Amino acid sequence: MVVQESGTPRELEHHLRPSTVKGIDFDQLLEPLAATAHGAANKRPITGVSLNPQIVQPGDVFLAISGAKRHGAEFLDTAIANGAVALITDEAGLNLLAEPASIPVAVVSDVRKIAARAASMVYGTAKNCPELLAVTGTNGKTTTTFMIRAITEALGLHAGLVGTIEMSARGQIIPSVLTTPEATQLHGVLARMNEQEISTVAMEVSSHSLSYGRVDGLQFAVSGYTNLTQDHLDLHGSMEDYFQTKAQLFTSGHSQRAVVMVDDSYGQRLAQNASIPTESLSLDAHTNADWHVVNIAPSVLGHQFTIVHRDGREIHARTGLPGLFNVANAALATVMVLASGVALEQLQEALKQADPLSVSVPGRMQVIGESPVAVVDFAHNSDAIAKALESMRVTGQGRRIIVFGATGDRDKTKRPDMGAVAARHADIVIVTDDDPHGEDPEPIREQVAAGAQAVIDAERAAVQLFNIAPRAKAVEFAVSLAGVQDAILVAGRGHEVSQDVAGIDVELDDRVELANALKLHGFVTIY
Numbered sequence: 001m002v003v004q005e006s007g008t009p010r011e012l013e014h015h016l017r018p019s020t021v022k023g024i025d026f027d028q029l030l031e032p033l034a035a036t037a038h039g040a041a042n043k044r045p046i047t048g049v050s051l052n053p054q055i056v057q058p059g060d061v062f063l064a065i066s067g068a069k070r071h072g073a074e075f076l077d078t079a080i081a082n083g084a085v086a087l088i089t090d091e092a093g094l095n096l097l098a099e100p101a102s103i104p105v106a107v108v109s110d111v112r113k114i115a116a117r118a119a120s121m122v123y124g125t126a127k128n129c130p131e132l133l134a135v136t137g138t139n140g141k142t143t144t145t146f147m148i149r150a151i152t153e154a155l156g157l158h159a160g161l162v163g164t165i166e167m168s169a170r171g172q173i174i175p176s177v178l179t180t181p182e183a184t185q186l187h188g189v190l191a192r193m194n195e196q197e198i199s200t201v202a203m204e205v206s207s208h209s210l211s212y213g214r215v216d217g218l219q220f221a222v223s224g225y226t227n228l229t230q231d232h233l234d235l236h237g238s239m240e241d242y243f244q245t246k247a248q249l250f251t252s253g254h255s256q257r258a259v260v261m262v263d264d265s266y267g268q269r270l271a272q273n274a275s276i277p278t279e280s281l282s283l284d285a286h287t288n289a290d291w292h293v294v295n296i297a298p299s300v301l302g303h304q305f306t307i308v309h310r311d312g313r314e315i316h317a318r319t320g321l322p323g324l325f326n327v328a329n330a331a332l333a334t335v336m337v338l339a340s341g342v343a344l345e346q347l348q349e350a351l352k353q354a355d356p357l358s359v360s361v362p363g364r365m366q367v368i369g370e371s372p373v374a375v376v377d378f379a380h381n382s383d384a385i386a387k388a389l390e391s392m393r394v395t396g397q398g399r400r401i402i403v404f405g406a407t408g409d410r411d412k413t414k415r416p417d418m419g420a421v422a423a424r425h426a427d428i429v430i431v432t433d434d435d436p437h438g439e440d441p442e443p444i445r446e447q448v449a450a451g452a453q454a455v456i457d458a459e460r461a462a463v464q465l466f467n468i469a470p471r472a473k474a475v476e477f478a479v480s481l482a483g484v485q486d487a488i489l490v491a492g493r494g495h496e497v498s499q500d501v502a503g504i505d506v507e508l509d510d511r512v513e514l515a516n517a518l519k520l521h522g523f524v525t526i527y
């Protein structure tokens with residue numbers, strides 16, 4: 001039975017903790033964390049760790065960080081009201097306390113740096129943790145982790161998942177806030193999964209998580225790399241920094257082994273400079289790699305293919321998910337499971353019997369209608385938009401129609417590129433809003449549209465370009481233009497069910513909007 005939990009973030013946090021924690025005296029944490037106690041020594045037992053005051057549970061030590069916008073210590077009252085029994089902060093946090101805190105306080109130089117260690121000590125994850133398989137890269141993390149989970153279950157084992165869409169184990173699904181949770185939450189959920197006798201956890205590791213130390217203190221049995229294309233330059237500043245951040249995962253401090261897709265230059269660098277045992281994987285026969293994906297042939301919406309090692313070993317597989325990029329994801333998931341020590345014959349049998357690589361992933365190339373083909377996808381950077389559009393099969397005189405926008409308050413440099421790529425690969429481009437966050441949405445649309453217009457002026461005059469908001473209206477407009485031979489791609493929001501407009505969550509689900517628009521215009525929807 002599958003249970004999708006809902007509730008406030010604090011109620012959900014309750015489901016992300018082990019059911020029993022022995023507890024550790026606050027004093028015992030101090031020396032290993034190089035923390036200085038302020039006030040009397042205290043033996044109060046700590047049973048949890050949180051750096052978000054809103055989700056603190058009774059018995060937690062609250063880690064008040066110095067954030068980019070606020071200091072956690074400003075919210076100490078909330079943490080105490082929620083049951084925090086001790087505080088660890090930095091000098092700045094200590095100075096923010098208006099009066100001596102009513103709970104024991106300790107000070108460290110950098111709270112984020114000790115978060116993983118503190119959580120690991122409280123939850124015991126250094127010793128008691130399921131096997132972890134990590135996936136990183138710009139695109140494909142969610143899909144690949146869903147596939148790893150499905151393979152693990154097809155092998156008859158219990159699998160856990162931590163990623164953008166959900167954290168789940170044993171049929172219990174908790175919706176995610178971040179792709180990779182903060183270390184405090186991560187160690188809690190891994191301890192819970194260990195208690196539930198989960199054998200393998202497939203986990204997405206974002207570059208943010210590596211930058212913020214969210215995966216510190218974890219050892220991944222196998223880490224996989226999908227690809228690296230432009231995104232998140234607001235955090236990294238340059239592609240080189242983005243790459244170096246990802247590359248940290250592929251060192252002995254984090255991982256025992258690696259499987260690296262070498263179909264881009266960053267993957268090749270990663271494999272060449274690897275300091276841990278690494279297997280390379282490619283879809284390109286001309287690329288030097290340990291594993292090649294060969295005999296790729298269309299099969300229903302997806303493909304069947306063979307993964308061949310240079311030593312002659314072969315794995316026959318298929319995925320029902322559309323797009324060649326999903327062959328790459330499927331091959332990576334398969335080789336990662338093999339690298340974790342599963343016997344090839346056993347893996348081959350599981351692939352044959354259960355078809356795990358066809359697992360449906362919410363909002364990833366999710367088919368909402370077949371005639372016209374109408375798909376909701378999470379593509380929100382240039383490479384993903386190009387690949388998603390390429391994978392949309394149109395019949396006869398069919399046209400490709402795309403509806404998409406760019407997020408506010410994030411990497412602004414990618415906006416015109418996203419517009420340009422859309423104009424190169426689609427016949428009708430409808431620019432709309434994504435999550436504006438704190439930004440005015442109109443200039444964002446204009447920056448995306450300007451990129452599309454430049455391509456139309458220079459290369460593809462026949463492309464029609466529209467700028468329409470709000471998003472639901474743009475989706476409806478796309479369907480109003482479509483005929484049965486056309487293909488509509490609504491890109492960028494995937495599984496998400498609300499839009500962040502100036503800090504307010506506005507209900508919006510692309511799948512619902514697209515299905516409603518198809519019905520309105522007399523088409524059939526399968527959603």
Ligand SMILES: CC(=O)N[C@H]1[C@@H](OP(=O)(O)OP(=O)(O)OC[C@H]2O[C@@H](n3ccc(=O)[nH]c3=O)[C@H](O)[C@@H]2O)O[C@H](CO)[C@@H](O)[C@@H]1O[C@H](C)C(=O)N[C@@H](C)C(=O)N[C@H](CCC(=O)O)C(=O)O
Nearest residue numbers: 051052053067068069070071072075178179180206208209
């Ligand atoms: C850029 C980034 O990652 N920021 C993270 C960072 O925020 P920050 O340093 O600005 O912290 P802050 O907002 O100043 O808050 C500081 C402290 O005050 C607390 N606070 C703050 C405000 C308030 O009203 N109440 C409150 O209690 C916060 O809980 C925190 O403890 O620390 C916060 C506390 O954990 C995170 O919530 C926040 O993630 C934000 C929400 C976020 O959107 N992160 C995204 C970009 C992210 O990490 N994404 C990657 C995936 C990217 C991808 O591949 O697409 C991910 O792994 O999810």
Ligand SMILES: Nc1ncnc2c1ncn2[C@@H]1O[C@H](COP(=O)(O)OP(=O)(O)OP(=O)(O)O)[C@@H](O)[C@H]1O
Nearest residue numbers: 138139140141142143164325364377378379384388
């Ligand atoms: N291997 C791939 N190469 C390029 N694009 C891909 C690949 N896999 C998926 N995509 C595209 O990227 C989108 C996001 O896919 P997915 O959610 O699996 O990636 P992700 O890395 O988890 O993304 P995010 O970090 O933004 O959550 C998909 O909807 C699809 O359009």
